[in-house]
Amino acid sequence: MILQLEKGLAKEKLQQLVSKLSDNGFSTSEVQTQFNHYLVAIGKKEVDIRSIGQLEGVRDIHRVDDAYKLVSRKWRVHDTSIAFDNGVTIGRNSLSIVAGPCSIEGEAQTLKTIEHLNANGLRMMRGGVFKPRTSPYAFRGVGLNGLKEVSALCRANGTLLVTEVMQVSQVAEMHDYVDIFQVGTRNSQNFNLLDELGKAGKPVMIKRGFSGTIEELLNSAEYVFSAGNEKIILCERGIRTFETAYRNTLDLNAVPILKEKSHLPVFVDPSHGLGIRQFVGQMALAAVMAGADGVILEVHNCPERAMSDGQQTLDFTEAARLYGQLKATWELRNSFNGQF
Amino acid sequence: MILQLEKGLAKEKLQQLVSKLSDNGFSTSEVQTQFNHYLVAIGKKEVDIRSIGQLEGVRDIHRVDDAYKLVSRKWRVHDTSIAFDNGVTIGRNSLSIVAGPCSIEGEAQTLKTIEHLNANGLRMMRGGVFKPRTSPYAFRGVGLNGLKEVSALCRANGTLLVTEVMQVSQVAEMHDYVDIFQVGTRNSQNFNLLDELGKAGKPVMIKRGFSGTIEELLNSAEYVFSAGNEKIILCERGIRTFETAYRNTLDLNAVPILKEKSHLPVFVDPSHGLGIRQFVGQMALAAVMAGADGVILEVHNCPERAMSDGQQTLDFTEAARLYGQLKATWELRNSFNGQF
Amino acid sequence: MILQLEKGLAKEKLQQLVSKLSDNGFSTSEVQTQFNHYLVAIGKKEVDIRSIGQLEGVRDIHRVDDAYKLVSRKWRVHDTSIAFDNGVTIGRNSLSIVAGPCSIEGEAQTLKTIEHLNANGLRMMRGGVFKPRTSPYAFRGVGLNGLKEVSALCRANGTLLVTEVMQVSQVAEMHDYVDIFQVGTRNSQNFNLLDELGKAGKPVMIKRGFSGTIEELLNSAEYVFSAGNEKIILCERGIRTFETAYRNTLDLNAVPILKEKSHLPVFVDPSHGLGIRQFVGQMALAAVMAGADGVILEVHNCPERAMSDGQQTLDFTEAARLYGQLKATWELRNSFNGQF
């Protein structure tokens, strides 16, 4: 059960609500986000929600029978969108395209990438500075100093930066240099990190665990929201199956299901979701037709020399052609008016 | 190694080729299809293929290093298409749409379905008369007599019939009443059935096993081809994974990969590949964008009363809207000229 | 609901029962096995089973709320055992060990294997004459003539033969030469084959599909039982997962669960369930501790020269050592008296 509270509700009034709910067998969590004030009430008893909805301080009340609450579409029927100062909006009335290298390698590469994005009218760059690597001996990214450099270049060019955060202490360190925090597939259920990102307030893109269920992804988003942050993007990036002909099985079924279950924007990462450069374009287009609000692509000025993931990375020419196709596909889907 | 042989090659000439190859350490399989005559040679030794290609009776020779040979694109670079007497062609220059009920229920239903297809310019109907069911106590289909009735109605209306065959002895029994034999997901590696269908000559659509790899699907197609039948359609229909939010995980990654590895047409079945009626349309559109040559859809005049699979079956209104969207999507994809 | 019927029940009495059940909203299947006569009634309505149990001709009646009925332990609480003329009994008070080559290769190999089995006090040999192979160009077994030869040798030595049947028409052809029909993992849901084996009466060992659920395996067994054959063995042989360090993931969890859900004996095939010769012994022992009634092992006089599966096949020395360990492990487990 979600109670939307009046703004500036006095503490004692809030306490009265909590008591009332407790008397009815509900435990409550107070959630204060950038935008709103909520009480999430969890309980098993039947209760007439009108009797609670009429109490002082309650703006609205909704029964939500999913395990996740605040990210559910059962109380917020309209799509959530996320607006940035530079005019970019994610999640409604436009297709978001995020592109850039797997790993940030330095200033020259970043400038080339930004130039490429600008030439194609794109405003969001991806690029990792902390890289989760299976082996401790592999390249782990340029780190915080690299981030600062890249961030300065992005800011100077009006480009938003999406980059992965790997642990709690990095949230504060990276905060001023990041526009969207990315939670990687291996941290999809790193609950402490999700909590911390909930407090940080900056937009968070959560990648689905490579063996995470759709419901687990929504619960991970619930961690961020319930810790205070409504700016969340969900991202499908491929799951692990028995098939070995490609790197991961891109689960496009997840797209319409996530859109149905949650009001949050849904992105797709076909680069990781397939792992084969030659077919990334087709799967990106398929993702848009499946209902994605955005795609995130690995793009590099010279994929053959990329420090990681070159085998699934597009070059600038391929990428530019794809952007146009993505927009045309998005427009066609849009012309169907949500009637499939 | 595949040797395409001259038409009408004398037996003794063929024997000379076999001996020559045997001397070089190759075992051979002679393959005589509706269209061509081949020798498939399997061996590990290095051999100069020109020395064999120049032998009498050899029209052309190709080295194919895949486990499957005749279905590989490594020797036949152009897409295979399958033409029917009623003018329908599968697999090149057009999107194939097959629609109809999961189970054939009787004459009235069939007539309604054919009328619906005709009204939408479609010429291929799906519908099962032998139904593989997990439980022996479930409805197992109307059987051979039902097939004969349905077939007569289809023929009278110029509609092609796609229906599932479950065992070797049914191949002969069903032969005259079927236009495309469907091999179901549970029989995807029923090698005796595949062999028999190879001899039957009629087009065969092989569904991927729900835990079959892409390579296994291609090997199953190789069974049909090597037994004498070049008219094969591959069909992705969802695989088993850990996710329980839907019936199967539709593996659209498989589409571009199958198209790359094989010259055979590739269909997608989003009805089984997802299992949720409400999202079938979006996934069908995604399949087209991923590169599918055709889609096969469960459609029923009244899904709520369907004898099987109602939960994933579109009604006629939903289906008709989707057909138009599929064509528009196919045209857009086509406009990209294969450059993704 | 299962009704055990009186032996020699008159047709009209049976018809009365069917009508009575039909009036109560149940559809019925008559099942006549080697041993008993049943009516399986499927319906959704609540009914007082005593009112039906008291009808003439009903020996006993049981409510079974599983999807499968006759193979469920809900009506038959004691373990089923299968006795052979040569004194061997499967499934109660003893551990069954089946051993032999993947593929039968000829008379000499068979004799060596039988000698090895005899020297170790074993009476059941495995060995395939029809081999399901992913590629049509691989060795497909010595076939029916090979079977006849092997069968004669087994009979002469009092050895039971377990061998795979791949299609309906082979059931009759093989019938006189086989002691236990094996249904391979790819045919685990070949419902026509299961039906035919139900009619054949000989013991049937059904391997779990490599992506088959436990419930599907039990339903496959229900096909055999409901077609007239109570002599069924279930066999866990490894499932497909994301792990690539071995051939299959042996699912020993399935053993106690199958034993709990069904009265049928449960075997384990560690050779396929792992695929690495060096560790087959440990997994066979683990299977016994998990509760298996028997193990089926690939054993060959010279694994390095085996025509198939050599990499997972034990030699005679390794196998002999393992047999003793298996018995010691079984005795230890038995000493726990089913109290874990």
Add this chain to the structure above:
Amino acid sequence: MILQLEKGLAKEKLQQLVSKLSDNGFSTSEVQTQFNHYLVAIGKKEVDIRSIGQLEGVRDIHRVDDAYKLVSRKWRVHDTSIAFDNGVTIGRNSLSIVAGPCSIEGEAQTLKTIEHLNANGLRMMRGGVFKPRTSPYAFRGVGLNGLKEVSALCRANGTLLVTEVMQVSQVAEMHDYVDIFQVGTRNSQNFNLLDELGKAGKPVMIKRGFSGTIEELLNSAEYVFSAGNEKIILCERGIRTFETAYRNTLDLNAVPILKEKSHLPVFVDPSHGLGIRQFVGQMALAAVMAGADGVILEVHNCPERAMSDGQQTLDFTEAARLYGQLKATWELRNSFNGQF
């Protein structure tokens, strides 16, 4: 390539080695653990290891062609064991049994558990104070203060405490109150946490990710070792598959394979690996037969009232019976002398 270095090697000597290796195309990582000093050299070039092994300061040198190095058995052939001050040793010549509740609930429960362990001659208790939970609204454990209480009780009774750590900052906070840090399945690839635990020096038990490969688990262990900590236990706890009849698929195949690939001790958690109380005992016994060095069990004075995981938790009577069976099984396995 692993170089074991002389103790107290002078810095400049070390630098000479690094340079020499660099000249040969190897990048190096210096590793200083509780016990030894190593250089791990990664490179692709062929090099005569004797020429390097003879350099000053090198005690021994080993080529290791696995992705992981220090945890590989290719350079350390004997099993690693971990000794504690209270006389307990993990990993050689004895079976380790760890038992206790999923969640620590308070002092009374802890005392009952310790009493139960003592009565059964066990010295290691499991119990979580930080609980990773899918939903943010679920019980997240008693936290650091709870840990301090429990730790005091354990110390007073000579009981070692195994408990889960969830984030980097907790490593220092928990350090003085923990005997073995447990890394949970969701943190199996939390590389920052693994790094930190490598520096902490206390024994670490790493659970396999529920979709982690065996190779990934070994690489996670490599993070801990290469950061300075040789005291590592690997733990199989079930993986995600398509099967829904139980919570996870316990992968006992992993046990002999891990033992073969690595010198580290291998534990099995059958409570999570199956999730059904009734069958935990059998699977624990099977784990021992498969070669496990230890088992970790969920045990509670009253499973029905446990704050988490009650459905897979044994009561004290069941557990006590199992301990004896585990020892008998371990002794039987031991009597086979590693000859399977």
